Amino acid sequence: MNTSSLETAENRESLRKVVIDPVSRVEGHGKVTLLLDEEGEVREARLHIVEFRGFEVFIQGRPYWEVPVMVQRLCGICPVSHHLAACKALDHVVGAQSLTPTAEKMRRLMHYGQILQSHALHFFHLSSPDLLFGFESEVGKRNIVGVAAAHPEVARQGVLLRKFGQEVIRATAGKRIHGTGAVPGGMNRHLAPDDQRMLKADVAKMIEWSRAAVELVKRLHRADPVLYDAFGTFSSGIMSLVRADGAMDLYHGQLRFRDANGAITLDAVPDQDYHSVIGEQVKPWSYMKFPYLRDLGPDQGWYKVGPLARVQNCDFIPSPFAEAERREFIAHGQGGLIHATLAYHWARMIEMLHAAEVIRDLLDDPDLMDGPLLSTGTHAREGVGIIEAPRGTLIHHYQVGEDDLVSMCNLIVSTTHNNQAMNTAIRAVAQRYLSGHELTEGLLNHIEVAIRAYDPCLSCATHALGQMPLVMELVGPGGETLSRVTRG
Amino acid sequence: MNGRFMLDGQPVMFEEGQTILQAAKAAGHYIPSLCWHPDFPPHGSCKLCIVKVGGRHVSSCALQAKDGMEIESNTPEINGERRALLQMLFVEGNHFCPSCEKSGNCELQAQAYELEMTSARFNYFFPVRPVDASHPDILLDFNRCIFCELCVRASRDIDGKSIFALTNRGIHKHLVVNAESGRLGDTDFSALDRAASICPVGVILPKRVGFAVPIGERIYDEKPISLVSMEKER
Numbered sequence: 001m002n003t004s005s006l007e008t009a010e011n012r013e014s015l016r017k018v019v020i021d022p023v024s025r026v027e028g029h030g031k032v033t034l035l036l037d038e039e040g041e042v043r044e045a046r047l048h049i050v051e052f053r054g055f056e057v058f059i060q061g062r063p064y065w066e067v068p069v070m071v072q073r074l075c076g077i078c079p080v081s082h083h084l085a086a087c088k089a090l091d092h093v094v095g096a097q098s099l100t101p102t103a104e105k106m107r108r109l110m111h112y113g114q115i116l117q118s119h120a121l122h123f124f125h126l127s128s129p130d131l132l133f134g135f136e137s138e139v140g141k142r143n144i145v146g147v148a149a150a151h152p153e154v155a156r157q158g159v160l161l162r163k164f165g166q167e168v169i170r171a172t173a174g175k176r177i178h179g180t181g182a183v184p185g186g187m188n189r190h191l192a193p194d195d196q197r198m199l200k201a202d203v204a205k206m207i208e209w210s211r212a213a214v215e216l217v218k219r220l221h222r223a224d225p226v227l228y229d230a231f232g233t234f235s236s237g238i239m240s241l242v243r244a245d246g247a248m249d250l251y252h253g254q255l256r257f258r259d260a261n262g263a264i265t266l267d268a269v270p271d272q273d274y275h276s277v278i279g280e281q282v283k284p285w286s287y288m289k290f291p292y293l294r295d296l297g298p299d300q301g302w303y304k305v306g307p308l309a310r311v312q313n314c315d316f317i318p319s320p321f322a323e324a325e326r327r328e329f330i331a332h333g334q335g336g337l338i339h340a341t342l343a344y345h346w347a348r349m350i351e352m353l354h355a356a357e358v359i360r361d362l363l364d365d366p367d368l369m370d371g372p373l374l375s376t377g378t379h380a381r382e383g384v385g386i387i388e389a390p391r392g393t394l395i396h397h398y399q400v401g402e403d404d405l406v407s408m409c410n411l412i413v414s415t416t417h418n419n420q421a422m423n424t425a426i427r428a429v430a431q432r433y434l435s436g437h438e439l440t441e442g443l444l445n446h447i448e449v450a451i452r453a454y455d456p457c458l459s460c461a462t463h464a465l466g467q468m469p470l471v472m473e474l475v476g477p478g479g480e481t482l483s484r485v486t487r488g
Numbered sequence: 489m490n491g492r493f494m495l496d497g498q499p500v501m502f503e504e505g506q507t508i509l510q511a512a513k514a515a516g517h518y519i520p521s522l523c524w525h526p527d528f529p530p531h532g533s534c535k536l537c538i539v540k541v542g543g544r545h546v547s548s549c550a551l552q553a554k555d556g557m558e559i560e561s562n563t564p565e566i567n568g569e570r571r572a573l574l575q576m577l578f579v580e581g582n583h584f585c586p587s588c589e590k591s592g593n594c595e596l597q598a599q600a601y602e603l604e605m606t607s608a609r610f611n612y613f614f615p616v617r618p619v620d621a622s623h624p625d626i627l628l629d630f631n632r633c634i635f636c637e638l639c640v641r642a643s644r645d646i647d648g649k650s651i652f653a654l655t656n657r658g659i660h661k662h663l664v665v666n667a668e669s670g671r672l673g674d675t676d677f678s679a680l681d682r683a684a685s686i687c688p689v690g691v692i693l694p695k696r697v698g699f700a701v702p703i704g705e706r707i708y709d710e711k712p713i714s715l716v717s718m719e720k721e722r
């Protein structure tokens with residue numbers, strides 16, 4: 001399917017315009033516009049995101065040691081990822097060549113706690129209503145309350161998985177949100193024995209429930225393979241960090257790129273060199289940049305990040321249950337990369353399972369509760385920190401002046417990496433499901449389902465718990481409102 | 489002459505020369521304050537220590553205790569006025585506690601908790617106050633200044649350097665550094681000066697420390713300022 005032609009329509013002025021506009025919130029604001037011709041054929045589809053504009057400027061001129069706390073305000077959804085990415089970048093600035101074992105393990109524990117809670121929130125609260133009830137099901141029931149009524153055990157496990165992840169964060173960062181556990185060069189706290197006991201008591205159940213969640217997604221795929229394999233599917237390259245030995249590692253690694261067929265095109269790129277391989281293109285119609293692989297240029301070099309990329313990019317997952325699931329997932333691709341948008345959910349649940357296994361293994365480690373927390377060395381003026389956040393690769397890059405103030409800050413968040421991919425997904429969906437049909441709320445929801453699979457960092461997409469408030473307007477060539485559907 | 493006054497209906501003994509605030513604290517009764525410091529003469533600028541004596545508002549840090557005074561301090565009315573003073577201090581500067589490294593060790597924040605200030609109530613001024621990072625060991629973040637002049641006084645009266653001063657009046661009032669360039673790096677200020685460690689808020693900060701002590705384990709995270717300050721001065 002050729003979707004690239006839908007980026008910009010010819011004779012745009014004569015087309016009808018549909019705006020899908022989730023209510024604006026502080027952290028990010030997304031909007032979809034569709035242009036339709038007389039026959040109702042979609043001629044143009046765009047997802048615009050007003051992202052964290054100005055935050056870079058806000059950080060500039062601040063002392064570097066404040067940054068890991070400050071950047072958590074970038075995003076109410078994954079503050080821990082920003083906290084850790086900033087610390088990883090600033091480890092270079094304070095000359096911490098390597099962290100102490102305690103600090104490294106505490107940070108890993110915090111990060112995998114974040115992965116677990118975020119993936120649980122995304123799947124159970126935001127996506128399971130669409131997946132369990134259908135995209136065009138009754139709006140009033142298509143939410144977590146509806147899931148709780150129809151599938152109480154699924155909903156309960158979702159809530160408790162998320163809560164467990166939040167407890168891991170609290171025990172490592174100090175608070176469930178906006179903690180201060182990580183500092184440039186290490187950590188400021190150990191794991192308290194009470195917290196260790198409490199988490200250990202529950203972790204086996206979390207692994208069991210995560211396995212059940214993977215089963216649930218597989219069941220959904222099996223029940224409707226045509227939908228799950230075809231919905232919003234398009235091919236593209238992928239990118240993520242992988243560990244030096246090829247293992248999945250969401251906390252630290254080197255960048256690896258694969259092309260749409262799965263062949264590795266670039267490997268073992270050190271995090272500090274991201275800039276030499278990734279470029280960022282600006283388009284006039286979106287505030288969000290479009291990153292691409294420099295070797296291939298903006299048209300060919302864009303890629304997907306996030307669970308779907310990570311599970312297929314690594315050579316193996318270093319925990320047994322998740323690794324078995326990865327193999328089954330890869331087998332589903334029959335030798336090729338899986339590009340189905342809805343397969344994000346399957347991959348996401350495999351990662352949630354992996355996170356639970358990592359947490360179990362870490363909790364047995366005595367280093368967490370004892371040992372030095374900080375490393376230092378010769379200060380440097382620059383550092384890059386890359387982490388695999390729940391939604392995908394997150395890059396923080398800082399330069400710090402002689403006076404310890406940040407002089408340059410560049411952030412590439414996962415939603416930005418997925419910008420082209422999300423746009424391509426909604427074009428595929430618009431072309432396949434919306435073109436030539438009278439637009440209804442259910443059809444409109446197809447667009448949201450595609451966007452939501454990427455779990456973009458639009459606060460509206462999460463605060464509204466599964467119901468992005470939507471306004472859809474059909475505007476005729478003369479600017480008159482032809483029809484209007486609202487929801488939320 | 490020693491004597492006795494009544495504070496919120498309770499008798500308080502005092503010694504000749506003591507202010508109301510000193511005598512009250514010595515007798516175990518807390519009166520909130522920000523610009524007052526036991527090592528310095530009363531300053532009377534923050535007004536947080538206001539009490540009512542015979543129906544009139546006075547600064548308890550400055551007024552000498554007198555025999556037979558009837559004093560109101562811990563009443564809803566006066567605490568409401570104190571809260572309003574705090575609210576004004578918060579909107580006058582740029583206080584973003586969640587990413588402020590002084591959080592938990594800050595007297596302004598601690599007073600806001602003590603006096604149950606739950607909102608800013610007034611419109612923020614958003615003054616533009618650039619930081620001064622020119623000194624190798626100390627950062628100045630003027631955004632959080634409350635004009636208590638403790639640094640001014642400590643530098644002048646203890647360190648003998650007069651490095652800080654307040655300039656202008658009203659809403660244009662701000663803290664300046666006594667150097668031609670206006671930069672701390674061009675003075676002989678030292679991290680060992682008394683003025684370097686006296687700031688009750690997050691203006692004068694040692695560099696590269698940041699969040700080394702976790703939030704949650706800081707002075708006022710564990711105990712309210714009313715207790716901490718009574719213990720310190722005992």
Ligand code: SF4
Binds near residue numbers: 582589590591597632
């Ligand atoms: S100085 Fe105190 S009140 Fe001001 S931002 Fe810092 S912690 Fe908050």
